[in-house]
Amino acid sequence: MVADTGLRLRESLRRNGEGSLWRPRWWPVDLAPLFWPLLLALALAALMALGVWLPRLRPAATEPAPPSAVAPALPTVSEPPAAEPPAAAVLPEPAPEPAPEAALEPGTDAESLEAEPLEPPPPDPLVLLLQRPGADGLIRRAVGDADASSLSLQLAPAFPALAAKEQQRRAELWQQWARDLGYDHLELRDSRAGLLGRDALVGDGMILFSSEPSA
Numbered sequence: 001m002v003a004d005t006g007l008r009l010r011e012s013l014r015r016n017g018e019g020s021l022w023r024p025r026w027w028p029v030d031l032a033p034l035f036w037p038l039l040l041a042l043a044l045a046a047l048m049a050l051g052v053w054l055p056r057l058r059p060a061a062t063e064p065a066p067p068s069a070v071a072p073a074l075p076t077v078s079e080p081p082a083a084e085p086p087a088a089a090v091l092p093e094p095a096p097e098p099a100p101e102a103a104l105e106p107g108t109d110a111e112s113l114e115a116e117p118l119e120p121p122p123p124d125p126l127v128l129l130l131q132r133p134g135a136d137g138l139i140r141r142a143v144g145d146a147d148a149s150s151l152s153l154q155l156a157p158a159f160p161a162l163a164a165k166e167q168q169r170r171a172e173l174w175q176q177w178a179r180d181l182g183y184d185h186l187e188l189r190d191s192r193a194g195l196l197g198r199d200a201l202v203g204d205g206m207i208l209f210s211s212e213p214s215a
Contacts, residue, residue, distance in 0.1 A: 171206035
């Protein structure tokens with residue numbers, strides 16, 4: 001029987017090498033000797049994988065439960081609750097005393113003090129212009145036109161009474177003041193808005209229209 005099995009195995013190997021053993025029609029003819037060896041290798045691999053994974057597929061219920069899970073529950077004896085101590089009387093906290101407010105002068109209140117600015121607004125530079133030493137009370141009013149970049153000075157009647165040289169010196173000094181304030185043009189007028197002088201249209205300096213006072 002062993003000899004017969006050996007002969008049959010040799011015959012199968014020979015036919016497999018020749019490609020005469022059965023195989024699916026879709027299997028290539030050139031790879032016919034590889035069909036049965038590959039099929040046997042896949043079967044052995046499946047059996048080995050099944051032997052490895054079969055122990056892991058057992059249900060977890062078959063595992064023995066830990067001793068703590070099956071330990072019988074011991075009866076518990078309920079103790080009477082301890083008497084709670086009497087709650088201490090809670091006294092209300094005294095309300096905080098309001099901070100003493102600073103003494104206010106009559107006719108003022110806190111809101112008016114908060115509304116006051118911390119710093120006074122800066123003085124008008126045109127007002128300061130009238131107080132400069134070079135004005136000497138000869139400038140009564142200063143009006144600026146920012147759009148035309150022009151400054152108009154209303155002069156006192158004492159200006160035309162000055163000598164022509166002094167009038168020219170004062171006018172050129174005031175012209176420099178106007179430039180320091182950002183004005184390109186300067187006009188000198190009397191109390192009736194009459195034009196006494198203005199800056200030169202060509203060149204530099206001031207042109208005065210007032211006549212020198214008579215002796």
